[in-house]
Amino acid sequence: MNFFQWSSLIRMLVDTALTADGDAVFVLRSEWLLGVVIGGAIFLGLTVLGGFGLLKMAKNQGRRDGFLGFIPIVNTWYVGVLAGETKVFGKKMKRAGLYAALLEGVCVAVGIFGLVLELMLTSYAQAEVYLEVGSRSLYTYYIDPQLVPDGLQWAYGAVYGYTALNIGWLMGVSDLLAIAFVVFECILYTAFFRKYNPRSAIAMTALAVLFPVREILFFCFRNRTPMDYGEYLRKRREAYARAYGYNVPPTPEDSPFGDFSDSKPKQDDEPFDEFK
Numbered sequence: 061m062n063f064f065q066w067s068s069l070i071r072m073l074v075d076t077a078l079t080a081d082g083d084a085v086f087v088l089r090s091e092w093l094l095g096v097v098i099g100g101a102i103f104l105g106l107t108v109l110g111g112f113g114l115l116k117m118a119k120n121q122g123r124r125d126g127f128l129g130f131i132p133i134v135n136t137w138y139v140g141v142l143a144g145e146t147k148v149f150g151k152k153m154k155r156a157g158l159y160a161a162l163l164e165g166v167c168v169a170v171g172i173f174g175l176v177l178e179l180m181l182t183s184y185a186q187a188e189v190y191l192e193v194g195s196r197s198l199y200t201y202y203i204d205p206q207l208v209p210d211g212l213q214w215a216y217g218a219v220y221g222y223t224a225l226n227i228g229w230l231m232g233v234s235d236l237l238a239i240a241f242v243v244f245e246c247i248l249y250t251a252f253f254r255k256y257n258p259r260s261a262i263a264m265t266a267l268a269v270l271f272p273v274r275e276i277l278f279f280c281f282r283n284r285t286p287m288d289y290g291e292y293l294r295k296r297r298e299a300y301a302r303a304y305g306y307n308v309p310p311t312p313e314d315s316p317f318g319d320f321s322d323s324k325p326k327q328d329d330e331p332f333d334e335f336k
Contacts, residue, residue: 061164061167061168061238061241061272062106062272062274063099063100063132063168065272066098066099066102066103066272067096067098067099067100067175068095068099069099070094070099071092071094071095074090074094083187084185084186084187084201084202085182085183085185087185087187087199088182088201088203089179092175092178103272106272106273106275107132107135108130109276109278110129110135110274110275110278111127111129111130111275112129112282113129113275113279113280113281114126114128114129114130114135114138114139114142114278115127116282116283117142117256117278117282117286118142120283120285120286121142121286125138133164133165133168134161136157136160136161137157137160137161138157139160139248139249139252139278140156140158140160140161140248140252142252142255143156143157143248143251143255144286145251146248146251147251148247153247156244156248157248159244160245163237163244166237167237167238167241170230170233170237171234173230174219174230174234177215177218177219178219180212180215181203181208181215181219182203184203184204184207185201185202185203185204186202186204187199187200187201188200188201188202203216203220205220205222216228217229218230219231242269245269249268249269249274250262250265253265253277254287254289254292255287255288255289256281256286256287258287258289258292
């Protein structure tokens with residue numbers, strides 16, 4: 061999934077740089093190619109980086125299958141393996157990593173299909189002058205549905221649709237799948253970071269879900285010793301009681317607000333302390 065995020069970002073950055081004197085087909089195809097190639101290169105580089113992180117974590121757990129962390133989609137399942145037990149509202153959830161990986165696979169398949177259709181439709185691109193600066197004209201580029209042959213009208217409807225929103229049915233399906241995937245990502249990464257960075261599990265989960273940086277986080281926390289989250293909460297309650305001279309009632313292990321308790325964090329609880 062991170063590939064599509066990087067690809068979209070690259071295409072957005074080069075969108076205004078390519079004018080080519082109104083050659084719409086050249087511009088849209090160049091934008092597509094740059095997004096796929098540069099976005100793909102960044103994605104592969106980060107996958108290797110994250111793979112080394114997961115490999116080290118697997119070795120710390122005595123596992124010999126850490127190489128699975130280098131395989132896209134499979135590495136999502138493997139995060140669930142390393143995370144161990146996963147809970148949702150206090151209930152155990154089995155195979156959260158597998159469900160997330162399956163959803164990711166479907167999302168990737170739909171995304172690749174959409175990219176292929178986009179490339180096909182660039183043959184029917186048009187340019188339109190929207191601003192003139194001195195002797196130079198700036199263009200906006202679009203796919204003209206009037207030029208798309210009848211045999212490919214379904215492709216235009218799938219990618220761009222026939223509404224003012226320019227969202228086709230395929231993109232709508234892709235968005236719904238992405239939302240479902242994000243839900244499972246939140247469940248999966250919360251369990252994972254509670255084990256490897258319990259002090260900032262919520263913040264790290266948000267970073268991994270909202271931005272394509274999960275592989276960087278895996279690499280950063282590769283040397284962390286996995287912890288039992290319930291034991292971590294117990295120790296924090298005990299430290300709180302000793303620090304303030306009174307006992308506190310026990311907090312359930314699956315408390316959704318455990319990360320926000322008032323106990324004072326230790327210095328080594330900082331998420332990036334090993335890089336200071």
